[in-house]
Amino acid sequence: MLFDTLAIVGVGLLGGSVGLAAKARGLSRHVVGIGRTPANLNRAKELGILDSFTTNLAEGVSSADIIVVCSPVDLIAAHVLEAAKAAKPGALLTDVGSTKGNIVRDVEAKLPPGVDFVGAHPLAGSEKQGAEFARVDLFDGRMCVLTPTANTKPAAKERATLFWQTIGSQVRTLSPEEHDLALATTSHLPHYIAALLARQLPEAWRPFAATGFRDTTRIAAGDPHLWTAIASENTLAISHALDVFAGQLETLREAVLNQNTAELGRLLTEAKRVRDALGS
Amino acid sequence: MLFDTLAIVGVGLLGGSVGLAAKARGLSRHVVGIGRTPANLNRAKELGILDSFTTNLAEGVSSADIIVVCSPVDLIAAHVLEAAKAAKPGALLTDVGSTKGNIVRDVEAKLPPGVDFVGAHPLAGSEKQGAEFARVDLFDGRMCVLTPTANTKPAAKERATLFWQTIGSQVRTLSPEEHDLALATTSHLPHYIAALLARQLPEAWRPFAATGFRDTTRIAAGDPHLWTAIASENTLAISHALDVFAGQLETLREAVLNQNTAELGRLLTEAKRVRDALGS
Numbered sequence: 001m002l003f004d005t006l007a008i009v010g011v012g013l014l015g016g017s018v019g020l021a022a023k024a025r026g027l028s029r030h031v032v033g034i035g036r037t038p039a040n041l042n043r044a045k046e047l048g049i050l051d052s053f054t055t056n057l058a059e060g061v062s063s064a065d066i067i068v069v070c071s072p073v074d075l076i077a078a079h080v081l082e083a084a085k086a087a088k089p090g091a092l093l094t095d096v097g098s099t100k101g102n103i104v105r106d107v108e109a110k111l112p113p114g115v116d117f118v119g120a121h122p123l124a125g126s127e128k129q130g131a132e133f134a135r136v137d138l139f140d141g142r143m144c145v146l147t148p149t150a151n152t153k154p155a156a157k158e159r160a161t162l163f164w165q166t167i168g169s170q171v172r173t174l175s176p177e178e179h180d181l182a183l184a185t186t187s188h189l190p191h192y193i194a195a196l197l198a199r200q201l202p203e204a205w206r207p208f209a210a211t212g213f214r215d216t217t218r219i220a221a222g223d224p225h226l227w228t229a230i231a232s233e234n235t236l237a238i239s240h241a242l243d244v245f246a247g248q249l250e251t252l253r254e255a256v257l258n259q260n261t262a263e264l265g266r267l268l269t270e271a272k273r274v275r276d277a278l279g280s
Numbered sequence: 281m282l283f284d285t286l287a288i289v290g291v292g293l294l295g296g297s298v299g300l301a302a303k304a305r306g307l308s309r310h311v312v313g314i315g316r317t318p319a320n321l322n323r324a325k326e327l328g329i330l331d332s333f334t335t336n337l338a339e340g341v342s343s344a345d346i347i348v349v350c351s352p353v354d355l356i357a358a359h360v361l362e363a364a365k366a367a368k369p370g371a372l373l374t375d376v377g378s379t380k381g382n383i384v385r386d387v388e389a390k391l392p393p394g395v396d397f398v399g400a401h402p403l404a405g406s407e408k409q410g411a412e413f414a415r416v417d418l419f420d421g422r423m424c425v426l427t428p429t430a431n432t433k434p435a436a437k438e439r440a441t442l443f444w445q446t447i448g449s450q451v452r453t454l455s456p457e458e459h460d461l462a463l464a465t466t467s468h469l470p471h472y473i474a475a476l477l478a479r480q481l482p483e484a485w486r487p488f489a490a491t492g493f494r495d496t497t498r499i500a501a502g503d504p505h506l507w508t509a510i511a512s513e514n515t516l517a518i519s520h521a522l523d524v525f526a527g528q529l530e531t532l533r534e535a536v537l538n539q540n541t542a543e544l545g546r547l548l549t550e551a552k553r554v555r556d557a558l559g560s
Contacts, residue, residue, distance in 0.1 A: 123490035143487060172487065186488040190477055190496040192536075195551035196528045197470055198558075200521070207423060207452065207560055208466040210403035211501045216470040219492045220555040224548035231536045231544055241480070242533045248476045249529065253522045256472075256511045264511055268504035271475035276498040278478075278489055 002067075002162060005030045007064035009057060009079050011044045013126060014096045015070030016134025019049035020169035024136045034060035044131040058086035066163060069095040074229040079107035080117060089114040096122055098187065098226070099233035100147040100176040108151050116156035119147040119176060121183070122169055129223055137168065144145050144169035145183075147176040184237035189245060191227055192238070194220040282442060283372075285310045285341060287344035289337060291324045293406060295350030296414025296454045299329035301447035305417045314340035321424050338366035346443060349375040354509040357386035360397060363543040369394040372439050376402055378467065378506070379513035380427040382454040388431055396436035399427040401463070402449055409503055417448065424449035425463075427456040464517035469525060471507055472518070474500040 006028035008015045019031045033050040034057050035041045041053035054060040060082040061067050071079045076097045084093055085109075093115060097103045104119045111117055124142040126133060144164040148157045161171045174182065198220035201209060231238055248267075255263040286308035288295040298495040299311045313330040314337050315321045321333035334340040341363045342348050351359045356377045364373055364387075368373040373395060377383045384399045391397055404422040406413060428437045441451045454462065478500040481489060511518055528547075 066374070068301075086340045108285060112499060123488065126491075142490065145488070175350050182485045182488045185480060185482075186493050187490065189480070190493050191546075192532055193473060193477060194492075194496050195548050196532060197473060198551040198555040199547065200465060200524060201554055201558075202465075202526060203557075205462045205466050206558060208403065208425070210422065210467065211406075213466050213470050214560075215495050215498045215556050215560060216474050217551075217558070218495045218560075220548075220551045222552070224545050224552055227548050228541050228545045231380060232539050235536060235539060239533065241539045242529065243478060244527070245476060246529055246533065248480060249522065249526055252472055253519065255524065256515060256522060257519045259512050259515060261508050261512060265504050265508045266481065268472075268475050268500075268507050270463060271478040271497075271500045272502070272504055274481055274486075275478040275497050277483075278481075278486060278494060279496075280498075 001026065001029050002166060003028050004210065005032065005064045007032045007034060007061045007067045007083070008050070008070060009034045009061070009067065009083060010070035010072075011041060011131050012070060012132045013129055013131070014122070014124070014138070015068065016044055016047070016049045017124070017136070017138035018068050019044070019166060020069065020134055020136040021139055023048070025166050027163070027166050028066075032060050033065065034086040040131065047131060047134065049131060049134055057082055058140050061086050061091075062088065064088070064091060067091060067093045069093065072226060072229060073097045073099055073233055075173045077103045080107050081110050084112055085119065089104060090211065090276035091115045092163070093117040094120045094160050096120060098183065098230050100179040102233045104147055104149060104176040109150065109176050116153060117151055118156055118160035120160065120164060121145045121147070121179065122164065123187070139164070139168035142169055144171050144172055145179050146173050147179050148173060149176065180234050180237045184234055184241040188230055188234060188238050189241040191219050191222060192242070193220070193245065199204075281306070281309050281346040282446060283308050285312065285344045287312045287314060287341045287347045288330070288350060288362070288473060289314045289335075289341070289347065289363060290350035290352075291315050291321060291329065291411050292350060293409055293411070293413045294404070294418070295348065296324055296327070296329045296401070296411035297404070297416070297418035298348050298447060299324070299348065300414055300416040301419055303328070307443070307446050308346075312340050312344065320411065327411060327414065329411060329414055339363055341366050344368070344371060347371060347373045349373065352506060352509060353377045353513055355378055357383045360387050361390050364392050364395050364397065367395045371395045371442070372436060373397040374400045374440050374443065376400060378463065380459045382513045384427055384456040388429065397456065398432055398436055398440035400440065400444060401425045401427070401459065402444065403467070406521050418443070419448035422449055424451050425459050426451055426453050427459050428453065429456065430506060442502050460517045461515050464521040465515055468510055468514060468518050469521040471499050471502060472522070473525065474498070475507075
């Protein structure tokens with residue numbers, strides 16, 4: 001067992017999938033879940049995600065060797081710090097937040113001695129929410145970005161890497177700032193753009209929304225609270241990505257309006273080249 | 281046999297799927313394909329799509345009871361008129377064009393007497409191109425929009441409805457102008473927006489483009505020539521849809537930059553409501 005006891009703070013889709021994968025891979029002997037709602041935690045236990053649960057964070061994490069904080073992104077730093085205070089010496093803390101700069105800065109400013117924190121963002125998830133949708137293979141082959149800093153002990157980084165790899169992830173490392181800049185374009189921007197597309201569809205035209213519209217707007221079904229919080233946590237990088245997009249949109253509008261087929265063909269060919277390179 | 285001989289002008293993904301579905305449903309005894317490239321047509325014959333083929337349009341359509349024009353959208357009107365001149369009396373012509381206003385107007389202005397044309401747009405397809413990707417079930421359960429006008433004979437509309445229904449489509453009727461307005465938002469806008477998103481991804485950040493980015497940009501792999509032609513055929517409606525989108529984008533940018541979580545939450549909640557209503 002790499003980590004005898006695993007504590008999961010926030011047992012939703014991501015937290016639940018961490019629990020399932022950890023048990024399936026023999027990573028931990030005991031998985032304890034911490035949340036607000038006993039009924040939800042009990043359901044997660046029935047689903048085989050947890051061995052035990054509590055609504056008391058300090059109590060839940062006290063015997064854990066690794067603590068994974070899967071709370072809403074705007075609560076992660078506070079929950080990591082709360083857990084760190086109650087954790088036993090040598091415990092490792094990590095998280096699943098979609099933004100990293102604010103979280104890592106807030107945590108490192110107040111992290112008590114004797115425990116370690118390595119920020120993480122597994123690029124896995126879904127527009128679905130809740131432990132009911134947890135999957136043992138959610139992280140299989142998916143990237144998990146770790147965001148250690150100059151303050152991170154090499155041994156802590158190694159243990160965090162081993163944890164995320166063991167539950168299926170391919171680990172890459174970025175600084176928290178690089179992470180937030182890259183993800184603003186690769187994850188946050190598409191979400192807001194998909195939402196605007198969905199919002200522009202009048203009810204009368206819904207029957208004419210086929211596969212293309214559905215694929216392009218699928219992520220707009222995501223949790224509005226999550227994506228509002230992400231915008232607050234990564235405001236500058238997202239604003240910049242939106243500015244770049246607005247500039248592109250203006251170029252495209254002019255090409256369409258002026259029937260500038262050479263320019264429009266150039267834009268669409270560049271886009272196809274990028275998309276083809278990504279694969280299916 | 282509803283239509284003893286079916287002629288398909290342009291045997292790619294859509295034309296090939298028309299052929300496969302027509303044969304599978306016993307719609308026609310003989311399917312003839314017309315195209316530019318004998319090798320491609322021969323391959324379509326090997327795939328069971330065609331019974332015979334020719335590169336001579338007039339010759340190919342001369343014995344057909346129904347002629348389906350699946351050429352690139354900017355060539356459809358010309359090919360329909362060329363086919364109409366060579367068609368036998370009573371023949372029905374239809375098409376698969378993604379825009380309808382220009383095509384229907386150009387065709388109706390010059391359609392010879394004795395044959396009928398009913399514009400059609402099956403909302404089926406893929407970012408893939410070519411008869412190799414043709415599927416017998418491509419139209420199953422998918423909507424096909426027919427765009428008859430005051431000049432369309434009721435009997436021709438009925439026969440076109442029967443044709444598209446028999447190969448699997450659910451038929452709905454709009455005027456060509458209504459079609460172009462609705463599809464500018466439900467189909468054309470998402471394509472251009474997806475292309476801009478794809479184009480904004482730098483090569484260094486490709487590893488961080490996960491499922492959300494991939495879903496949202498999938499259609500950006502479509503044929504640049506097709507989507508350049510669509511923009512030329514439906515310029516005003518697409519420009520209008522882009523204007524509305526640009527206005528939405530500005531509202532969103534301000535909400536993000538000002539950390540106006542109430543406004544951002546409102547936008548995202550509206551978007552989620554629309555997307556949830558569409559289903560998966």
